[in-house]
Amino acid sequence: MSTAGKVIKCKAAVLWEPKKPFSIEEVEVAPPKAHEVRIKILATGICRSDDHVITGALVRPFPIILGHEAAGVVESVGEGVTSVKPGDKVIPLFVPQCGECSACLSTKGNLCSKNDIGSASGLMPDGTTRFTCKGKAIHHFIGTSTFTEYTVVHETAVAKIAAAAPLEKVCLIGCGFSTGYGAAVQTAKVEPGSTCAVFGLGGVGLSVVMGCKAAGASRIIAIDINKDKFAKAKELGATDCVNPKDFTKPIHEVLMEMTGLGVDYSFEVIGHTETMAAALASCHFNYGVSVIVGVPPAAEKISFDPMLLFSGRTWKGSVFGGWKSKDAVPKLVADYMEKKFVLEPLITHTLPFIKINEGFDLLRKGKSIRSVLVF
Numbered sequence: 001m002s003t004a005g006k007v008i009k010c011k012a013a014v015l016w017e018p019k020k021p022f023s024i025e026e027v028e029v030a031p032p033k034a035h036e037v038r039i040k041i042l043a044t045g046i047c048r049s050d051d052h053v054i055t056g057a058l059v060r061p062f063p064i065i066l067g068h069e070a071a072g073v074v075e076s077v078g079e080g081v082t083s084v085k086p087g088d089k090v091i092p093l094f095v096p097q098c099g100e101c102s103a104c105l106s107t108k109g110n111l112c113s114k115n116d117i118g119s120a121s122g123l124m125p126d127g128t129t130r131f132t133c134k135g136k137a138i139h140h141f142i143g144t145s146t147f148t149e150y151t152v153v154h155e156t157a158v159a160k161i162a163a164a165a166p167l168e169k170v171c172l173i174g175c176g177f178s179t180g181y182g183a184a185v186q187t188a189k190v191e192p193g194s195t196c197a198v199f200g201l202g203g204v205g206l207s208v209v210m211g212c213k214a215a216g217a218s219r220i221i222a223i224d225i226n227k228d229k230f231a232k233a234k235e236l237g238a239t240d241c242v243n244p245k246d247f248t249k250p251i252h253e254v255l256m257e258m259t260g261l262g263v264d265y266s267f268e269v270i271g272h273t274e275t276m277a278a279a280l281a282s283c284h285f286n287y288g289v290s291v292i293v294g295v296p297p298a299a300e301k302i303s304f305d306p307m308l309l310f311s312g313r314t315w316k317g318s319v320f321g322g323w324k325s326k327d328a329v330p331k332l333v334a335d336y337m338e339k340k341f342v343l344e345p346l347i348t349h350t351l352p353f354i355k356i357n358e359g360f361d362l363l364r365k366g367k368s369i370r371s372v373l374v375f
Contacts, residue, residue, distance in 0.1 A: 004076035004086070005031050008038070012148030013356045014133055016063045018056050021357045022147070027065070027138065029150040030130040032078035037158050038130075039090060043168040044070035044146040046359045046371045047175050048202060049295050052271070053141070054360070057297045061122040064139040065131055067146030068094040069175035071167035074158075081155050083326075088160045089167065091174045091333070094142040095319060096156040097326035110324045114156055116143045117319070125154050144174075147356060149375055159329035162337055168350060168372050169343045172203070173332045175320070176370060177343060180207025180269065182321015182328075183293045185215050188265045192216030197255055197263045198238070199279050200270035201229035203346050203370040204293060206236055208267045210341060213237030221255065221263065226366045232345060252281035262288050270294045273302045280304065286312035293318050346370045 008029045013022035032038045050066045052058035074088045084090055096114045103109030111117075114125060122139030123129055130152035131138035131145070143157045161170065172178075180203070184190050196212040198205050201224040212220045213236065222230065222238035230241035240258065244251040256262055261284050268279040271294030280290040281304075290313065309315060323329070336343060349371040351359050362368035 007031065008075075008150050010149035011353070012065050012131070012133070013067075013353070014063055014138060015054065015066055018054060018062065024354055024356075025133050027131050027133040027148065029148070029152060032076060032081075032152050033126065034079045035081060035155045036078040036124070036152050037081055037084055037090075037155055038075045038077070038150060038152045039072040039092065039158070040075045040150055041070050041072040041146050041148060042375055043072075043171040044373050045171050045174070045176060045203075046356075046363055046373065048271070048363065049175075051360060051363060052295055057271070058295060059298045060120055060141065061139045063133070063136060064122060064141055065145040065148050065151075066141045067148070068092070068142050068144040069171055070144070070146035071161070071165070071171040071174065075150060083155060084158060084160045089163055089165055090158050090160055091170065091329050092144040092146060092151065092153050093157045093159055093325040093329065094144045094175065095325045096143060096154060097324050098156045104324070110322050111319050112156070112325075114154070116140070124152070147373075156326070159326050161330050161333040165333050165337060168374055169347065170333050170336060171372060172343050172346060172370060173329055173336065176203040177207045177346065178323055178328070178332055179293065179318070179321045180204040181211040181214070181341065182323045183267055183291050183318040184208050184211025184265075186322035187316065187318035188267070188289055188291050190215035190217055190265050193218045194264040195219040195221070195259055197221040197223060197266040197279070197282050199223045199266070199268045199275045200294060201226075201233050202269065205267070205269035206233060206346060206369060208269055208293065209233055209236045209238050212265070214341065219259075221258065223251065228366065232369065236345060250278065252278045255282040261285060264288060266290045268292050268294050271296060273297070273300050277302055277304050280308055280313065280315055283313055289314040289316065291316055291318050347372055350374060
Protein backbone atom coordinates (compact mmCIF):
# COMPACT_ATOMS: atom_id res chain seq x y z
CA MET A 1 0.00 0.00 0.00
CA SER A 2 1.51 3.33 -1.06
CA THR A 3 1.99 6.04 1.56
CA ALA A 4 2.64 8.73 -1.07
CA GLY A 5 0.46 11.81 -0.58
CA LYS A 6 -0.65 10.65 2.87
CA VAL A 7 0.34 11.66 6.38
CA ILE A 8 2.69 9.03 7.88
CA LYS A 9 2.53 8.19 11.59
CA CYS A 10 5.89 7.00 12.90
CA LYS A 11 8.33 7.04 15.81
CA ALA A 12 10.57 10.06 16.40
CA ALA A 13 12.80 11.32 19.22
CA VAL A 14 11.26 14.65 20.22
CA LEU A 15 13.13 17.15 22.37
CA TRP A 16 10.38 19.06 24.14
CA GLU A 17 12.70 21.41 26.03
CA PRO A 18 16.43 21.95 26.61
CA LYS A 19 18.52 19.97 29.12
CA LYS A 20 16.02 17.06 29.08
CA PRO A 21 16.25 13.56 27.57
CA PHE A 22 14.67 12.75 24.22
CA SER A 23 11.18 11.33 24.33
CA ILE A 24 10.25 8.65 21.79
CA GLU A 25 6.84 9.74 20.49
CA GLU A 26 4.43 8.94 17.71
CA VAL A 27 4.57 11.88 15.28
CA GLU A 28 2.69 12.74 12.10
CA VAL A 29 4.88 13.50 9.10
CA ALA A 30 3.06 15.46 6.37
CA PRO A 31 3.56 14.59 2.70
CA PRO A 32 6.23 16.56 0.81
CA LYS A 33 5.10 19.81 -0.81
CA ALA A 34 6.42 20.99 -4.20
CA HIS A 35 10.21 20.55 -4.46
CA GLU A 36 10.34 18.53 -1.23
CA VAL A 37 11.32 14.93 -0.55
CA ARG A 38 10.11 12.55 2.17
CA ILE A 39 12.78 10.11 3.31
CA LYS A 40 12.64 6.90 5.34
CA ILE A 41 15.71 7.24 7.59
CA LEU A 42 17.61 3.98 8.07
CA ALA A 43 20.73 5.14 9.95
CA THR A 44 21.64 8.35 11.78
CA GLY A 45 24.79 9.36 13.65
CA ILE A 46 24.97 11.19 16.97
CA CYS A 47 26.99 14.40 16.55
CA ARG A 48 28.11 16.86 19.20
CA SER A 49 26.21 19.63 17.39
CA ASP A 50 22.95 17.84 18.29
CA ASP A 51 24.04 17.84 21.93
CA HIS A 52 24.86 21.58 21.71
CA VAL A 53 21.13 22.22 21.16
CA ILE A 54 20.24 20.18 24.25
CA THR A 55 22.73 22.10 26.43
CA GLY A 56 21.73 25.49 24.97
CA ALA A 57 25.16 26.22 23.42
CA LEU A 58 23.39 26.21 20.03
CA VAL A 59 20.11 28.12 20.33
CA ARG A 60 17.12 26.59 18.53
CA PRO A 61 13.32 26.76 18.91
CA PHE A 62 11.55 23.97 20.83
CA PRO A 63 9.97 21.45 20.59
CA ILE A 64 12.32 20.07 17.93
CA ILE A 65 13.41 16.88 16.18
CA LEU A 66 17.21 16.93 16.09
CA GLY A 67 19.62 14.83 14.00
CA HIS A 68 21.45 15.90 10.83
CA GLU A 69 23.89 13.10 9.94
CA ALA A 70 21.97 10.31 8.25
CA ALA A 71 21.19 8.08 5.30
CA GLY A 72 17.93 6.62 4.05
CA VAL A 73 15.65 5.85 1.15
CA VAL A 74 13.26 8.21 -0.65
CA GLU A 75 9.64 7.32 0.22
CA SER A 76 7.92 9.92 -1.97
CA VAL A 77 8.57 13.23 -3.69
CA GLY A 78 6.61 16.45 -4.09
CA GLU A 79 5.75 17.95 -7.43
CA GLY A 80 8.62 19.23 -9.53
CA VAL A 81 11.32 17.08 -7.91
CA THR A 82 13.74 15.77 -10.56
CA SER A 83 17.02 14.88 -8.80
CA VAL A 84 15.70 11.89 -6.79
CA LYS A 85 12.86 9.39 -7.05
CA PRO A 86 11.16 6.93 -4.66
CA GLY A 87 13.49 4.04 -3.79
CA ASP A 88 16.73 6.04 -4.25
CA LYS A 89 19.31 5.82 -1.47
CA VAL A 90 20.05 9.33 -0.22
CA ILE A 91 21.88 11.45 2.35
CA PRO A 92 20.12 14.60 3.70
CA LEU A 93 22.24 17.77 3.53
CA PHE A 94 22.29 20.30 6.39
CA VAL A 95 24.16 22.61 4.00
CA PRO A 96 21.93 22.67 0.91
CA GLN A 97 23.07 23.50 -2.62
CA CYS A 98 20.53 25.60 -4.50
CA GLY A 99 22.94 26.32 -7.37
CA GLU A 100 21.71 29.90 -7.65
CA CYS A 101 22.99 31.96 -4.68
CA SER A 102 26.37 33.72 -4.57
CA ALA A 103 27.99 30.97 -2.46
CA CYS A 104 26.77 28.23 -4.81
CA LEU A 105 27.86 30.16 -7.91
CA SER A 106 31.33 30.97 -6.56
CA THR A 107 34.08 28.37 -6.99
CA LYS A 108 35.23 29.43 -3.50
CA GLY A 109 31.90 29.04 -1.71
CA ASN A 110 29.82 26.24 -0.23
CA LEU A 111 27.54 27.73 2.45
CA CYS A 112 24.37 28.02 0.38
CA SER A 113 22.18 30.92 1.47
CA LYS A 114 19.19 28.54 1.70
CA ASN A 115 20.71 27.00 4.88
CA ASP A 116 18.93 27.24 8.25
CA ILE A 117 22.14 27.25 10.31
CA GLY A 118 22.38 31.00 10.89
CA SER A 119 18.70 31.94 10.80
CA ALA A 120 17.66 29.04 13.09
CA SER A 121 14.00 29.26 12.03
CA GLY A 122 13.46 25.55 12.62
CA LEU A 123 11.13 25.50 9.62
CA MET A 124 11.04 24.38 5.99
CA PRO A 125 11.97 27.04 3.39
CA ASP A 126 8.25 27.94 3.02
CA GLY A 127 8.10 28.86 6.73
CA THR A 128 6.05 25.87 7.91
CA THR A 129 6.78 22.50 9.55
CA ARG A 130 6.00 18.93 8.37
CA PHE A 131 5.97 17.46 11.90
CA THR A 132 3.21 17.38 14.48
CA CYS A 133 2.99 15.51 17.78
CA LYS A 134 0.11 15.51 20.28
CA GLY A 135 -1.47 18.34 18.30
CA LYS A 136 1.64 20.53 18.50
CA ALA A 137 3.85 21.70 15.63
CA ILE A 138 7.40 20.34 16.01
CA HIS A 139 10.40 22.26 14.62
CA HIS A 140 12.90 20.98 12.07
CA PHE A 141 16.66 21.09 12.71
CA ILE A 142 18.93 22.69 10.08
CA GLY A 143 16.69 21.48 7.27
CA THR A 144 17.29 17.80 8.05
CA SER A 145 15.76 16.37 11.32
CA THR A 146 16.88 12.76 11.17
CA PHE A 147 16.03 11.41 14.64
CA THR A 148 12.78 10.09 13.19
CA GLU A 149 11.67 7.16 11.02
CA TYR A 150 10.54 9.62 8.32
CA THR A 151 11.57 13.19 7.57
CA VAL A 152 10.88 15.81 4.89
CA VAL A 153 13.66 17.88 3.31
CA HIS A 154 13.87 20.37 0.46
CA GLU A 155 15.13 19.01 -2.86
CA THR A 156 18.22 21.24 -2.57
CA ALA A 157 19.05 19.46 0.71
CA VAL A 158 19.31 15.83 -0.42
CA ALA A 159 21.90 13.90 -2.43
CA LYS A 160 21.35 10.63 -4.28
CA ILE A 161 24.09 8.09 -3.52
CA ALA A 162 25.19 4.69 -4.83
CA ALA A 163 22.52 1.97 -4.49
CA ALA A 164 25.08 -0.43 -3.01
CA ALA A 165 26.27 1.97 -0.26
CA PRO A 166 26.03 0.61 3.32
CA LEU A 167 23.83 3.25 4.96
CA GLU A 168 24.94 2.51 8.55
CA LYS A 169 28.48 3.55 7.51
CA VAL A 170 28.01 6.28 4.87
CA CYS A 171 25.62 8.25 7.09
CA LEU A 172 28.86 9.78 8.52
CA ILE A 173 29.42 11.44 5.13
CA GLY A 174 26.32 13.54 5.97
CA CYS A 175 28.35 15.42 8.60
CA GLY A 176 31.23 14.18 10.72
CA PHE A 177 33.58 12.63 8.21
CA SER A 178 33.07 15.18 5.43
CA THR A 179 33.34 18.13 7.83
CA GLY A 180 36.69 17.03 9.24
CA TYR A 181 38.28 15.54 6.14
CA GLY A 182 37.25 18.52 4.02
CA ALA A 183 38.58 21.03 6.58
CA ALA A 184 42.04 19.55 5.86
CA VAL A 185 41.89 18.80 2.13
CA GLN A 186 39.45 21.52 0.95
CA THR A 187 39.54 24.46 3.36
CA ALA A 188 43.16 24.39 4.55
CA LYS A 189 44.49 22.56 1.46
CA VAL A 190 47.21 20.88 3.54
CA GLU A 191 50.33 20.17 1.45
CA PRO A 192 52.68 17.19 1.48
CA GLY A 193 55.41 17.50 4.12
CA SER A 194 53.52 20.01 6.25
CA THR A 195 53.02 20.01 10.03
CA CYS A 196 49.49 20.01 11.45
CA ALA A 197 47.89 20.28 14.89
CA VAL A 198 44.36 19.04 15.56
CA PHE A 199 42.57 20.23 18.72
CA GLY A 200 39.79 17.79 19.67
CA LEU A 201 39.70 14.12 18.74
CA GLY A 202 36.02 13.30 18.39
CA GLY A 203 34.56 11.99 15.15
CA VAL A 204 35.21 15.26 13.31
CA GLY A 205 38.71 15.78 14.76
CA LEU A 206 39.77 12.25 13.82
CA SER A 207 38.44 12.91 10.31
CA VAL A 208 40.70 16.00 10.19
CA VAL A 209 43.61 13.72 11.16
CA MET A 210 42.66 11.39 8.27
CA GLY A 211 42.48 14.38 5.89
CA CYS A 212 45.92 15.66 6.96
CA LYS A 213 47.39 12.18 6.45
CA ALA A 214 45.72 11.80 3.02
CA ALA A 215 47.18 15.19 2.04
CA GLY A 216 50.69 13.95 2.92
CA ALA A 217 51.37 15.87 6.14
CA SER A 218 54.65 14.67 7.68
CA ARG A 219 53.73 15.52 11.27
CA ILE A 220 50.23 15.46 12.76
CA ILE A 221 49.96 16.51 16.41
CA ALA A 222 46.70 15.34 18.00
CA ILE A 223 45.53 17.26 21.10
CA ASP A 224 42.83 16.22 23.58
CA ILE A 225 42.28 16.29 27.35
CA ASN A 226 40.93 12.69 27.13
CA LYS A 227 43.95 10.40 26.67
CA ASP A 228 41.63 7.51 25.76
CA LYS A 229 41.32 9.13 22.31
CA PHE A 230 45.06 8.83 21.52
CA ALA A 231 45.26 5.19 20.35
CA LYS A 232 42.67 5.77 17.65
CA ALA A 233 44.29 9.07 16.62
CA LYS A 234 47.60 7.22 16.10
CA GLU A 235 45.84 4.44 14.18
CA LEU A 236 44.41 7.08 11.82
CA GLY A 237 47.68 8.94 11.22
CA ALA A 238 48.62 11.12 14.21
CA THR A 239 52.39 11.16 14.78
CA ASP A 240 52.28 12.84 18.22
CA CYS A 241 49.57 12.98 20.89
CA VAL A 242 49.49 15.75 23.48
CA ASN A 243 47.33 16.14 26.58
CA PRO A 244 47.26 19.81 27.70
CA LYS A 245 46.59 18.57 31.25
CA ASP A 246 50.17 17.18 31.34
CA PHE A 247 51.64 20.71 31.14
CA THR A 248 51.55 23.80 33.32
CA LYS A 249 52.35 26.12 30.40
CA PRO A 250 49.75 27.09 27.77
CA ILE A 251 49.28 24.53 24.99
CA HIS A 252 50.37 26.93 22.23
CA GLU A 253 53.76 27.29 23.97
CA VAL A 254 54.08 23.50 24.13
CA LEU A 255 53.40 23.28 20.38
CA MET A 256 55.87 26.09 19.64
CA GLU A 257 58.56 24.16 21.51
CA MET A 258 57.69 20.93 19.68
CA THR A 259 57.81 22.53 16.23
CA GLY A 260 60.23 25.45 16.43
CA LEU A 261 58.04 28.26 15.09
CA GLY A 262 54.61 26.67 15.15
CA VAL A 263 52.65 24.36 12.85
CA ASP A 264 51.76 25.07 9.22
CA TYR A 265 48.08 24.24 9.84
CA SER A 266 46.03 24.08 13.03
CA PHE A 267 42.42 22.99 13.40
CA GLU A 268 40.03 23.72 16.28
CA VAL A 269 37.49 20.90 16.31
CA ILE A 270 35.86 21.46 19.71
CA GLY A 271 33.90 24.70 19.65
CA HIS A 272 35.54 26.52 22.60
CA THR A 273 36.74 30.09 22.27
CA GLU A 274 39.87 29.41 24.38
CA THR A 275 41.01 26.58 22.11
CA MET A 276 40.21 28.69 19.01
CA ALA A 277 42.62 31.36 20.30
CA ALA A 278 45.19 28.69 21.28
CA ALA A 279 45.00 27.06 17.82
CA LEU A 280 45.63 30.44 16.17
CA ALA A 281 48.65 31.12 18.41
CA SER A 282 49.99 27.62 17.67
CA CYS A 283 50.47 28.12 13.95
CA HIS A 284 53.50 29.68 12.23
CA PHE A 285 53.66 33.46 12.90
CA ASN A 286 53.91 34.35 9.20
CA TYR A 287 52.37 31.69 6.98
CA GLY A 288 50.42 29.55 9.45
CA VAL A 289 46.75 28.82 8.76
CA SER A 290 44.26 28.10 11.54
CA VAL A 291 40.83 26.67 10.74
CA ILE A 292 37.77 26.83 13.04
CA VAL A 293 35.74 23.65 12.54
CA GLY A 294 33.93 23.35 15.89
CA VAL A 295 30.56 25.13 16.23
CA PRO A 296 31.15 28.29 18.31
CA PRO A 297 29.07 28.63 21.50
CA ALA A 298 26.19 31.13 21.45
CA ALA A 299 26.91 34.69 22.63
CA GLU A 300 30.63 34.16 23.31
CA LYS A 301 33.25 36.51 21.91
CA ILE A 302 36.99 36.11 21.38
CA SER A 303 39.61 38.69 22.25
CA PHE A 304 43.08 38.18 20.82
CA ASP A 305 46.22 40.17 20.03
CA PRO A 306 45.83 41.48 16.45
CA MET A 307 49.62 41.17 16.03
CA LEU A 308 48.96 37.44 15.67
CA LEU A 309 47.26 38.23 12.33
CA PHE A 310 49.34 41.25 11.31
CA SER A 311 52.41 39.03 11.13
CA GLY A 312 50.75 37.06 8.35
CA ARG A 313 48.70 34.24 9.84
CA THR A 314 45.40 33.25 8.21
CA TRP A 315 42.34 32.50 10.38
CA LYS A 316 39.42 30.88 8.64
CA GLY A 317 36.26 28.91 9.22
CA SER A 318 34.94 25.78 7.54
CA VAL A 319 31.34 24.55 7.35
CA PHE A 320 30.76 20.99 6.08
CA GLY A 321 34.44 20.80 5.14
CA GLY A 322 34.05 23.42 2.41
CA TRP A 323 32.31 20.88 0.13
CA LYS A 324 29.51 21.88 -2.23
CA SER A 325 27.16 19.36 -0.67
CA LYS A 326 25.00 18.01 -3.48
CA ASP A 327 28.02 17.69 -5.81
CA ALA A 328 30.47 16.27 -3.26
CA VAL A 329 28.44 13.79 -1.18
CA PRO A 330 27.82 11.25 -3.99
CA LYS A 331 31.54 11.42 -4.91
CA LEU A 332 32.63 10.94 -1.29
CA VAL A 333 30.34 7.90 -1.03
CA ALA A 334 31.86 6.51 -4.26
CA ASP A 335 35.38 7.15 -2.86
CA TYR A 336 34.45 5.24 0.30
CA MET A 337 33.15 2.33 -1.81
CA GLU A 338 36.49 2.37 -3.67
CA LYS A 339 38.30 2.18 -0.27
CA LYS A 340 39.98 5.58 -0.67
CA PHE A 341 39.26 6.21 3.03
CA VAL A 342 37.78 4.27 5.97
CA LEU A 343 34.79 5.09 8.16
CA GLU A 344 34.71 1.98 10.36
CA PRO A 345 37.25 3.20 12.98
CA LEU A 346 35.05 6.23 13.67
CA ILE A 347 31.98 4.10 14.49
CA THR A 348 32.43 2.77 18.00
CA HIS A 349 28.79 1.94 18.74
CA THR A 350 25.76 0.88 16.71
CA LEU A 351 22.52 1.08 18.68
CA PRO A 352 18.81 0.65 17.97
CA PHE A 353 17.10 4.05 17.51
CA ILE A 354 15.11 3.72 20.75
CA LYS A 355 18.43 3.75 22.70
CA ILE A 356 19.13 7.34 21.57
CA ASN A 357 19.48 8.65 25.15
CA GLU A 358 22.10 5.96 25.86
CA GLY A 359 23.98 7.06 22.74
CA PHE A 360 24.10 10.66 23.97
CA ASP A 361 25.32 9.48 27.40
CA LEU A 362 28.23 7.67 25.69
CA LEU A 363 29.11 10.90 23.85
CA ARG A 364 29.00 13.05 26.98
CA LYS A 365 31.12 10.56 28.97
CA GLY A 366 33.78 10.50 26.23
CA LYS A 367 33.21 6.76 25.71
CA SER A 368 32.25 6.89 22.02
CA ILE A 369 33.56 8.43 18.84
CA ARG A 370 30.46 8.01 16.67
CA SER A 371 27.36 6.10 17.72
CA VAL A 372 25.12 5.22 14.80
CA LEU A 373 21.41 4.66 15.49
CA VAL A 374 19.70 2.14 13.22
CA PHE A 375 15.97 1.79 12.63
